[in-house]
Amino acid sequence: xxxxxxxxxxxxxxxxxxxxxxxxxxxxxxxxxxxxxxxxxxxxxxxxxxxxxxxxxxxxxxxxxxxxxxxxxxxxxxxxxxxxxxxxxxxxxxxxxxxxxxxxxxxxxxxxxx
Amino acid sequence: xxxxxxxxxxxxxxxxxxxxxxxxxxxxxxxxxxxxxxxxxxxxxxxxxxxxxxxxxxxxxxxxxxxxxxxxxxxxxxxxxxxxxxxxxxxxxxxxxxxxxxxxxxxxxx
Numbered sequence: 734x735x736x737x738x739x740x741x742x743x744x745x746x747x748x749x750x751x752x753x754x755x756x757x758x759x760x761x762x763x764x765x766x767x768x769x770x771x772x773x774x775x776x777x778x779x780x781x782x783x784x785x786x787x788x789x790x791x792x793x794x795x796x797x798x799x800x801x802x803x804x805x806x807x808x809x810x811x812x813x814x815x816x817x818x819x820x821x822x823x824x825x826x827x828x829x830x831x832x833x834x835x836x837x838x839x840x841x842x843x844x845x846x847x
Numbered sequence: 848x849x850x851x852x853x854x855x856x857x858x859x860x861x862x863x864x865x866x867x868x869x870x871x872x873x874x875x876x877x878x879x880x881x882x883x884x885x886x887x888x889x890x891x892x893x894x895x896x897x898x899x900x901x902x903x904x905x906x907x908x909x910x911x912x913x914x915x916x917x918x919x920x921x922x923x924x925x926x927x928x929x930x931x932x933x934x935x936x937x938x939x940x941x942x943x944x945x946x947x948x949x950x951x952x953x954x955x956x957x
Contacts, residue, residue, distance in 0.1 A: 766945075774949065775933055775935075775947035775948055775949050775950050776890075776933065776935070776945070776947045777947070778944045778945055778946070781944065789944065791944065792944065822888065824890065826890075836880075836892050837892070838889070838890040838891070838892075840888065840889060841888055
């Protein structure tokens with residue numbers, strides 16, 4: 734079946750502009766995660782959604798970052814007033830609640846802030 | 848916060864060789880996972896292994912939670928095993944927040 738999809742696959746923006754990144758999880762997956770991977774680095778947790786519960790936003794690096802998940806499905810990560818240090822690959826993953834070994838990752842969005 | 852250290856940072860193998868990757872972590876954990884990121888960036892979940900041993904084909908993993916380390920074994924390596932292997936842990940009370948190591952970059956040559 735269809736996996737996790739993300740759009741756009743690549744995004745180039747100018748410093749100071751806002752960007753929106755989209756994640757479509759696997760149908761039926763109630764848990765959704767956003768991660769950031771800077772060049773040559775491991776992944777950094779950003780935010781976690783589980784069903785209708787309040788999201789865990791503890792990984793968001795600043796108040797310029799926000800995310801929402803509409804209808805328990807699609808999620809949008811928004812970065813306001815982008816900075817060059819925001820350049821990274823943003824990865825989304827989804828899983829059935831509490832079943833981490835079935836976690837599936839999307840292909841990522843490569844963001845470059847000039 | 849919890850520290851996750853992986854070794855070696857880089858590894859070059861000839862096809863058919865075996866290897867062991869190590870992950871040390873500095874505090875007790877609820878969860879430990881191994882991931883493979885292929886050269887195109889796709890991340891694949893290999894093992895969910897907070898303790899014990901699991902095997903999947905040529906790959907196996909062992910976590911000794913009391914000694915705070917995990918090992919990933921790759922036997923009869925193939926060129927398709929190339930990429931970066933990440934270890935990630937969820938600390939107790941971590942509420943599904945995975946903390947990743949810096950990874951081991953593996954290159955398997957024919």
